[in-house]
Amino acid sequence: MPRKVDPRQRRTLIADALMRVAADRGLEAVSLRHVAAEAGVSAGMVQHYFTTKDEMMAFALSVVRDRGQARVEAAVAALGADPQPRLLLRTLLAALLPLDDAAREDGRVALAFLSWTALHPAAAPGLRPDTARLVEFIAGLLPRPPAPPAGRAEAASDAAAGLLALVEGLGVYLLGGQYTPAQATAALDHQLDLLFA
Amino acid sequence: MPRKVDPRQRRTLIADALMRVAADRGLEAVSLRHVAAEAGVSAGMVQHYFTTKDEMMAFALSVVRDRGQARVEAAVAALGADPQPRLLLRTLLAALLPLDDAAREDGRVALAFLSWTALHPAAAPGLRPDTARLVEFIAGLLPRPPAPPAGRAEAASDAAAGLLALVEGLGVYLLGGQYTPAQATAALDHQLDLLFA
Known part of the structure; x- marks a missing residue:
């Protein structure tokens, strides 16, 4: 009697193949x-x-994101209990950067998907709320801003949105070879110096 | 007698077609x-x-970059003589963001190329020195940092590298719809508040 196939497992097998094709070619x-x-x-x-191709793309992107999430969780767990907010944030954000081979491969696929979704927004309906949640989480770790400049109430989430964008941009420049890993981590640390001054 | 064809003009015509194909499909x-x-x-x-396809890509990317450069130059020229460094920087960086339809179309193509070059580095040999020059130019407009933290000498260029990455990331999130134009410009202004504090 043939073994029953786990549909989620089969889907993941196919998505992995998709990602190898996308990363290589x-x-x-x-x-x-x-x-x-x-x-x-x-x-x-x-x-x-x-x-559809959109459906295949959306699922593969969710696999890349899950792997990224797992990398972040492993890095944060290694910090032990109650890390300082700056250390927690630095660890989380550095884990998002494509600094080793596995993260670079996922990063290339993620970049290809971002470029794909800029043309096919329906392929990644979860992208916007995911990003909003991450911005909110980062904002909660940043020091409270002293006093928002007149007419601007959202300094904490502006700072968080900027920090996340900075990390995304560093990832793009690492993948394209415009920045070295040393430059990218120095830029991240400098930004944390600014935010935690 | 047939009119003599300007090869640069013919190449640009073909590159424009390439970009329309890339932006649409x-x-x-x-x-x-x-x-x-x-x-x-x-x-x-x-x-x-x-x-080769690489050659076609590299030329089309140079056209997108030239258009971006022209947008930046027009925005800066509109400031008149001797603008303040912060205003000059803000104008330059905002002109790099995909905030209108023409800039969005070029931005989508540029993102597709960045994704392409992450796989085919030979397609964009000029990307790295171009980025380095821009980082240096931005560093020259930033206030001198007070005193670099022990062991770090490059605070001005770290700040500039971070600022440019932030703008790149904002561009990616604008194209993907994760950030609204208002969020992206607020994040940029907040970053300039930090750097010019």
Whole structure:
């Protein structure tokens, strides 16, 4: 009697294949046929789990994001109980940067997806609330701003939104080779110096 | 007698077609055939000017960058003579953000290229020195840092590298819809508040 297939596991197998294709050859090479060949399954099997390319993309992006989340959680857990907010934030943000091979591969795929979703917003409906939650979490770790300049009430979330954008930009420049890892971490530390001054 | 063709002009016509294809349908749709159809020329003509896809990409990216440069120069020129460093910097950086339709279209293409070059570094050999020059220029406009923390000598260029990364990240989040234009400009202004405090 054949073993029952776990649909989530099969989907993840296919998404992993998709990500290898995207990381090695770019999103333009991602097709039902290529992904099926990479996963070692039939094109019909891929189509059974993912009806459209958008759907395949959205699921693969969620896998990349889950892996990023796991990296962040492992780094934060290694800090032990009750780390200082600055150390916690530094650890969390550095874990988001593509500084090793695994993170670089995921980063390249994430960048390809961001570029894809700039054209196909429906492919990543969760991106906006995810980012908003992360900005809110970062804002909670930053020191309270002294007094907001006249007419601006949102200094804490502006600072958090800026910090997250800075980390995203550092990631882009690390992947493109414009910044070295040393430059990127120095820029991050300098920003934390500014925010925790 | 047929009019003499300006090769630069013909290349630009083809690159414009490439960018329309990339902006409308993504880089995966960019091919000799599609670009030729969009430009209204033969595939052989495209091949005459661009031997490889990398070469076509690199030229189109340079066109996007030149347009960005022109936008920045126009915005800065509108400030008149001797603007304050903060105002000059704010104007320059805001002009880099995809805040209107033309800048959004170029931004989508630029993001697609960044994603492409993360896989094909040879496609954009000028990216690294261009970024380094921009970081240096920004560093020259920032106030001198008070005293670098022990062991760190590069505070001015760290600040500039961070500021440019922040703007790049804001651009990515504007294109993906994670940040609104109001959020992005508030985050930029907050960063300038920090740096010019």
